[in-house]
Amino acid sequence: MxxxxxVLLLLGLGLATFFYGRQKAYVVSKSHGGMRNMHSxxxxxxxxxxxxxxxxxxxxxxxxxxxxxxVISSMLNSVIPASVMDGGxxxxxxxxxxxANIIESGKASSNPEKQVVADRWVALSSISxxxxxxxxxxxxxxxxATALRKISPDTRARVMVERVVHWFLIICSSIAILTTxxxxxxxxxxxxxxxxxxxxxxxxxxxxxxxxxxxxxDQVGSSGSFGAIxxxxxxxxxxxxxxxVAVPIGLLAAIYLAEYASDRMRAFAKPLLEILAGIPTVxxxxxxxxxxxxxxxxxxxxxxxxxxxxxxxxxxxxxxIMIIPFVSSLSDDVITAVPQAMxxxxxxxxxxxxxxxxKVVLPAALPGVVSGILLAASRAIGETMxxxxxxxxxxxxxxNPLEAVTTVTVQxxxxxxxxxxxxxxxxxxxxxxxxxxxxxxxxxxxIALHVVRRYREQYD
Amino acid sequence: xxxxxxxxxxxxxFDNLKETVGVVTVDDPKxxxxxxxxxxxxxxxxxxxxxxIANNEVIAMIGPSGCGKSTFLRCLNRMNDSIPTCRVTGExxxxxEDLYGAGLDPVLLRARVGMVFQKPNPFAKSIYDNVxxxxxxxxxxxxxxxxxxxxxxxxxxxxxxxEVQDRLDAPGxxxxxxxxxxxxxxxxIAVSPEVILMDEPCSALxxxxxxxxxELIDELRxxxxxxxxxxxxxxxxxxxxxxAYFHLGKLVEVGSxxxxxxxxxxxxxxxxxxxxxx
Numbered sequence: 001m002x003x004x005x006x007v008l009l010l011l012g013l014g015l016a017t018f019f020y021g022r023q024k025a026y027v028v029s030k031s032h033g034g035m036r037n038m039h040s041x042x043x044x045x046x047x048x049x050x051x052x053x054x055x056x057x058x059x060x061x062x063x064x065x066x067x068x069x070x071v072i073s074s075m076l077n078s079v080i081p082a083s084v085m086d087g088g089x090x091x092x093x094x095x096x097x098x099x100a101n102i103i104e105s106g107k108a109s110s111n112p113e114k115q116v117v118a119d120r121w122v123a124l125s126s127i128s129x130x131x132x133x134x135x136x137x138x139x140x141x142x143x144x145a146t147a148l149r150k151i152s153p154d155t156r157a158r159v160m161v162e163r164v165v166h167w168f169l170i171i172c173s174s175i176a177i178l179t180t181x182x183x184x185x186x187x188x189x190x191x192x193x194x195x196x197x198x199x200x201x202x203x204x205x206x207x208x209x210x211x212x213x214x215x216x217x218d219q220v221g222s223s224g225s226f227g228a229i230x231x232x233x234x235x236x237x238x239x240x241x242x243x244x245v246a247v248p249i250g251l252l253a254a255i256y257l258a259e260y261a262s263d264r265m266r267a268f269a270k271p272l273l274e275i276l277a278g279i280p281t282v283x284x285x286x287x288x289x290x291x292x293x294x295x296x297x298x299x300x301x302x303x304x305x306x307x308x309x310x311x312x313x314x315x316x317x318x319x320x321i322m323i324i325p326f327v328s329s330l331s332d333d334v335i336t337a338v339p340q341a342m343x344x345x346x347x348x349x350x351x352x353x354x355x356x357x358x359k360v361v362l363p364a365a366l367p368g369v370v371s372g373i374l375l376a377a378s379r380a381i382g383e384t385m386x387x388x389x390x391x392x393x394x395x396x397x398x399x400n401p402l403e404a405v406t407t408v409t410v411q412x413x414x415x416x417x418x419x420x421x422x423x424x425x426x427x428x429x430x431x432x433x434x435x436x437x438x439x440x441x442x443x444x445x446x447i448a449l450h451v452v453r454r455y456r457e458q459y460d
Numbered sequence: 461x462x463x464x465x466x467x468x469x470x471x472x473x474f475d476n477l478k479e480t481v482g483v484v485t486v487d488d489p490k491x492x493x494x495x496x497x498x499x500x501x502x503x504x505x506x507x508x509x510x511x512x513i514a515n516n517e518v519i520a521m522i523g524p525s526g527c528g529k530s531t532f533l534r535c536l537n538r539m540n541d542s543i544p545t546c547r548v549t550g551e552x553x554x555x556x557e558d559l560y561g562a563g564l565d566p567v568l569l570r571a572r573v574g575m576v577f578q579k580p581n582p583f584a585k586s587i588y589d590n591v592x593x594x595x596x597x598x599x600x601x602x603x604x605x606x607x608x609x610x611x612x613x614x615x616x617x618x619x620x621x622x623e624v625q626d627r628l629d630a631p632g633x634x635x636x637x638x639x640x641x642x643x644x645x646x647x648x649i650a651v652s653p654e655v656i657l658m659d660e661p662c663s664a665l666x667x668x669x670x671x672x673x674x675e676l677i678d679e680l681r682x683x684x685x686x687x688x689x690x691x692x693x694x695x696x697x698x699x700x701x702x703x704a705y706f707h708l709g710k711l712v713e714v715g716s717x718x719x720x721x722x723x724x725x726x727x728x729x730x731x732x733x734x735x736x737x738x
Contacts (some may be wrong), residue, residue: 341581345644348539349594349651350571359593364584 003065006133007058010140014054017144021049025151032153040157048157051164052147057140064132072124079120081113187438190431197425198226203432205229209395209406211415211426226429228436230397234312234405235437238387239380241316241401242323246376249320250327251369257328258335259357270332277325281385288318288390300402307402310392316401319386326376327369334368335361367452374448378441384409408437481726482715486514490655490685491536491573496550498531500543505531508550509711511704513655518677518686520700520717522693524732527706529689533657535559536687537573538566554655571598574653578660580640582632582647587624590632590643591615594651610650618646619676638669645676656680658688662695674699693733697721705729 025042029035040048073096077085084095102109102118109115151157195203206227253273257266293314300307307313338361346356362369384407392404393414415430485492489512498506506528513519513536521529531540538559540546552559559569571594582590591611594600601607611628615621620642624635632643641661648656658677662670677699680686690696696703696717703720705713705728713720713729724730 339581341577341579342583344539344542344575344577345581345583345647346593347542348537348570348575348577349597349647350567350569351593351597352567355597359597360583 003061006061006136010054010057010061010136013057013140013144014050017053017147018046018050020046021144021148021151022046024049024148025157028151028153038153039155040159044157044161045151045155047161048155049144049147049151051161053140053144055164056143057136060136060139061132064128068125068128072121072128075124076117076121079117184438187431187435190428191435193423194425194428194432197428198432202226203228204436207397209411211411211429224425226425226432228408228433230395231406231408231411231433232436232440233397233399234391234395235381235407235409237312237399237401237405238316238319238391238407239377241313242320242380242383243373243377245317245320246323246327246380247373250324250372250376251331253324254328254331254335254369255357255362257332259353259361270329273328274325276322277329279322281322281383282389284318284322285385285389288314288386292318293390296402305402308392308404310390310394310404311402312391312405313401315387315389315391318390319380319383322383322386323376323379326379327372330372330375331365331369334365334372337368338364370448370452374445377444381437381441381444382409384413388413408433412437480510480711481713481729482719484510484512484711484714486512486517488515489513490515491552491554491687493532493536494551496532496535496548496552498528498535498540498549499545499547501545505709506535507709509706511711511714513685513687514702515685516681516683517702518681518688518700519702519704520696521687521689521704521706522691522696522732523706523712525691526708528709529704529706530659532706533659533687533689534575536655536657537570537575539570539575541566571651572653573655573657574648574651576641576644576648576656576658576661579664580637580644582635582640582643585632586629587615587632587635587643588628591646591650594647598651600651614646614650615643617649617680618642619672619679620646636669638665638672641665641669641673642676645673645680649680653684655685655687658686660689660691663691670695693721705732707732 022042022045025038025040025045029038029042032038035041076096076099077092080092080095084091099114099118099121102114103122109118203226206225207229208225208227209230210225212224257270257273261269289310293309293311296311296314296317297307297309342360342364343356346360351359387407387410391406391410393406393410394404395406395411396403398405412430412433415427415433421427491513492511494510496506496509497504509528509532511519511532521533523529534540535548535552536559540548548560554569554573557564583593585593588611591614592607595607595610601610612621612625615624620639623639624630624643632640635643641664645656645661661677662673665673674695677686677688681701688696688699700717703715703717704711705720705724705726707728713724713726715725719725720729721733724733
């Protein structure tokens with residue numbers, strides 16, 4: 001019996017015992033003078049029975065399946081030839097892989113010695129699954145029987161069910177948190193390996209980024225230089241251009257939509273604006289590379305500048321257009337949510353519409369507007385595709401938006417794509433960059449959250 | 461049975477109501493309304509109301525819910541303009557100037573006819589900035605010292621200054637409900653209006669805060685014309701000099717508060733103030 005079937009069986013049992021338990025609770029309630037005398041509702045009794053039946057059994061299946069490979073593997077050691085056992089862990093591992101392949105292929109092996117081990121493995125697995133089935137069914141039956149016996153007016157089924165639900169919710173939120181911690185740790189450890197090869201000071205203060213390292217000893221090539229400053233200035237430059245485009249346009253569009261547009265106009269324009277957020281970034285990418293960048297180049301040449309054909313300006317402007325909906329949609333929502341009473345108060349003092357917006361509505365909506373801008377900023381910092389296509393890969397340290405620059409995310413992509421050695425400084429640098437980027441956005445978020453919270457405390 | 465006959469008698473009385481009982485005019489009106497009809501879309505909310513508001517006097521507008529008293533009040537400073545379906549016909553004037561005429565800017569009108577709302581609605585700003593808001597947008601103070609003077613004297617007139625003088629930087633929303641409402645009154649006074657309209661200013665407040673506001677209204681009467689909409693007949697009796705009784709969009713009876721409460725002339729008014737309906 002496969003694990004999937006076993007789990008499905010248990011869930012089915014749980015469902016069946018739920019209905020049975022609920023039915024029994026109805027019967028019990030009748031013999032005790034009606035529902036008023038029961039502490040918990042029949043459905044809560046039903047859930048209690050189902051939990052007693054299925055939950056311990058499911059937990060057992062989980063632990064059994066986690067422990068099974070190690071246990072079987074150690075039991076196999078007795079039948080593995082001594083010559084292999086003497087070879088150390090590596091040889092044993094290889095041997096067991098062979099056996100696993102034999103079982104996988106379903107064909108008899110030409111090597112009778114290995115066939116013996118394979119047969120033994122199959123036999124052990126089969127025993128294991130039958131033993132598991134028996135134990136699980138026994139536990140389910142005992143659990144269900146115990147719980148069914150407990151159905152009585154005084155049993156606090158609701159309290160018990162709520163406690164289980166409580167723990168289930170805790171587990172769900174822990175999964176999210178632990179995943180974050182896991183990602184952070186993996187990045188952290190790989191970065192640590194990187195910093196053993198390249199000094200941290202060089203990484204954060206160096207102004208030259210050239211991650212090519214020699215693959216062979218005799219290869220002609222630099223040993224690489226890992227100064228991350230040009231990447232972070234590139235990210236900063238492009239994000240800043242994007243924000244300069246997105247914040248005014250987004251905010252003003254939101255003010256128009258929320259304050260001036262008629263209902264029909266709003267119903268028409270808001271979804272249209274939000275479509276901008278739904279366009280795949282790769283589409284923006286070639287729009288930037290094939291339309292905006294050449295246009296910028298032409299205009300630049302008209303006024304006597306010489307922009308490169310891939311420029312930070314093109315990428316930044318297109319990225320700004322992409323994140324307009326993040327600013328406008330959220331701002332529109334919070335502006336609309338400012339209570340009419342507050343506007344009335346302003347009008348009643350003889351304020352005009354625009355004075356009311358500037359001095360009453362926008363300050364009241366500021367926390368929401370700031371979080372919209374933040375969301376847009378983190379999108380801009382993390383954006384990769386547009387930059388790859390429109391701003392190029394050259395790690396120039398420049399503040400000139402007409403030159404080609406590159407960003408942290410783009411470099412991470414180029415470091416990790418293609419055939420790579422996985423322990424060279426070049427690939428490990430990607431993790432260090434990721435870590436730095438993570439901390440940058442983290443600090444940004446913390447600062448902004450702090451600002452917003454201070455504002456909120458004051459005025460809510 | 462008694463109630464039923466009363467109700468049907470009352471509805472007869474309402475159907476037969478042709479014109480307002482009592483004198484709607486005053487000698488020197490600050491504001492006046494003549495034959496005002498108000499519509500929300502197709503629905504008529506106010507029928508042929510004429511009423512004067514005098515200087516240095518509080519006029520109370522009472523009546524059951526939905527009788528149009530708030531609608532009428534909001535027409536007096538054109539707050540209904542923000543409702544697109546609202547339409548006002550008839551004449552309304554402030555010092556003889558037509559409120560709905562082409563030459564009148566509602567923004568300037570509202571600076572002269574201030575309004576205090578049912579629910580205290582301080583801005584998300586400090587106490588100081590709440591009061592300074594109006595003077596700032598109208599340019600009433602040329603420097604910080606003048607602005608300080610306006611803010612402090614407004615808070616004093618609203619009876620709030622003593623309680624908040626050492627925390628003018630605290631947010632207006634941190635005050636209690638009654639204090640917030642007095643802040644809103646101070647905010648209204650700060651732009652030196654000529655008329656103050658109050659739309660059930662105490663309905664969200666406890667009795668002590670209410671008493672405080674009522675005292676304040678009585679003091680404010682010295683300098684302003686005040687029109688107050690209230691659900692509480694006791695409040696109308698306590699603070700007003702004239703009372704207007706509205707019923708289903710019509711102005712039933714107007715008279716001195718004393719007369720209305722001791723000797724109502726119209727059957728509907730009598731039923732309402734004696735608590736038979738409403």
